[in-house]
Amino acid sequence: MSTTYFQQYFSEPLVDLACEAPRYASVYSPQPEVGLPRFGVSAEFLEKSESYFQKYQQYDYIFGLIERELKAFGISPQGTAIDFGCGFGNTVIPILEHFPSLRMICVDISPDLLTILNREAEKRQLKERCLAVAMDAQRDYFGESFADIVFGGAVLHHMVKPEKVIETTLKVLKPGGHAVFLEPFENGHAILRLAYEEILEKARLQKVAGPAFEFLRGLVLDIAVRTKRAQYPGFEKKWETLDDKWMFTKTYFEKIARNAGAKGVQFRPLHETAECFTKQTTMALSQYGGFKCPDALPNWAWEIIGRYDHFFSEEMKQDLLIEGSIVFTK
Numbered sequence: 001m002s003t004t005y006f007q008q009y010f011s012e013p014l015v016d017l018a019c020e021a022p023r024y025a026s027v028y029s030p031q032p033e034v035g036l037p038r039f040g041v042s043a044e045f046l047e048k049s050e051s052y053f054q055k056y057q058q059y060d061y062i063f064g065l066i067e068r069e070l071k072a073f074g075i076s077p078q079g080t081a082i083d084f085g086c087g088f089g090n091t092v093i094p095i096l097e098h099f100p101s102l103r104m105i106c107v108d109i110s111p112d113l114l115t116i117l118n119r120e121a122e123k124r125q126l127k128e129r130c131l132a133v134a135m136d137a138q139r140d141y142f143g144e145s146f147a148d149i150v151f152g153g154a155v156l157h158h159m160v161k162p163e164k165v166i167e168t169t170l171k172v173l174k175p176g177g178h179a180v181f182l183e184p185f186e187n188g189h190a191i192l193r194l195a196y197e198e199i200l201e202k203a204r205l206q207k208v209a210g211p212a213f214e215f216l217r218g219l220v221l222d223i224a225v226r227t228k229r230a231q232y233p234g235f236e237k238k239w240e241t242l243d244d245k246w247m248f249t250k251t252y253f254e255k256i257a258r259n260a261g262a263k264g265v266q267f268r269p270l271h272e273t274a275e276c277f278t279k280q281t282t283m284a285l286s287q288y289g290g291f292k293c294p295d296a297l298p299n300w301a302w303e304i305i306g307r308y309d310h311f312f313s314e315e316m317k318q319d320l321l322i323e324g325s326i327v328f329t330k
Helices: 003-007 049-056 059-072 092-098 111-123 162-172 186-206 211-227 235-239 250-259 276-288 299-311 314-319
Strands: 014-016 027-030 079-084 102-108 130-134 147-153 173-184 264-269 323-329
Touching: 003 014, 027 111, 049 111, 059 092, 059 147, 059 173, 059 323, 079 092, 079 162, 092 102, 092 111, 102 111, 111 130, 147 162, 162 173, 162 250, 162 323, 186 211, 186 276, 186 299, 211 276, 250 264, 250 323, 264 314, 276 299
Parallel strands: 027 130, 079 102, 079 147, 102 130, 147 173
Antiparallel strands: 014 027, 173 323, 264 323
């Protein structure tokens, strides 16, 4: 598909960002976005984007999550899609590979990540079916009712105003179209915070310490800031500079869905609920902290987390989302 084909879906002319730097050739931007500062995105996603790609490229894993949700809701993507916050293409590449009749507008604020997306799509002969667009997704440059489906893989919690992205999503969707977002939720993280604070208190009483305990302390602070941000002095000035900003609730999304005129919004836990708190802690310690599990924590700490795993019924844990899918229907 040519850029001219995709232009019909935009309210502003698209400009090739080779005008900013030759390395951005074939990354486009709505004309009013050209030259604007890129707020809310760190060096990791700009000049360090190649290192980020090498560390976090997980096409098969991410598609497994997406495919599970599509099957659960009976969605078979075809036609025109938008992927908000697509980055280097963790969602775009496998979706295009698995759904050959789909064409995608791939939106991210980082032209560096989009340059990698173009490169990887070209390798797989997918580039003709996708357009890389560098823009702030919180600003709307789209037409109405042209998209069959919208994707957003772990993007809304990075936004200062995620409701703007959802409002745009519901505007661009055709009637009956769906939007699939994958996001962290306060529900399950609040339980994790209780478990970690219990562990830290026991460690204090026993006078034991170590890097894994400090890592848990950092997770507690992260959860607290993202759920009780208004209680922290000066948070409004620091808010835009944070990478991870939100942990959501069902109520938050339901309110936006009502106000934006969505037909409905549904939720599902992104992972199996069995031993969910233990699995989430293991993932955080190993993937983000670089610790070897279960050796990172003493047995008594894992026993505390395990109590929370077994305290709630399986039905209740369906509501205690740690990470979940949000599916809007227009």
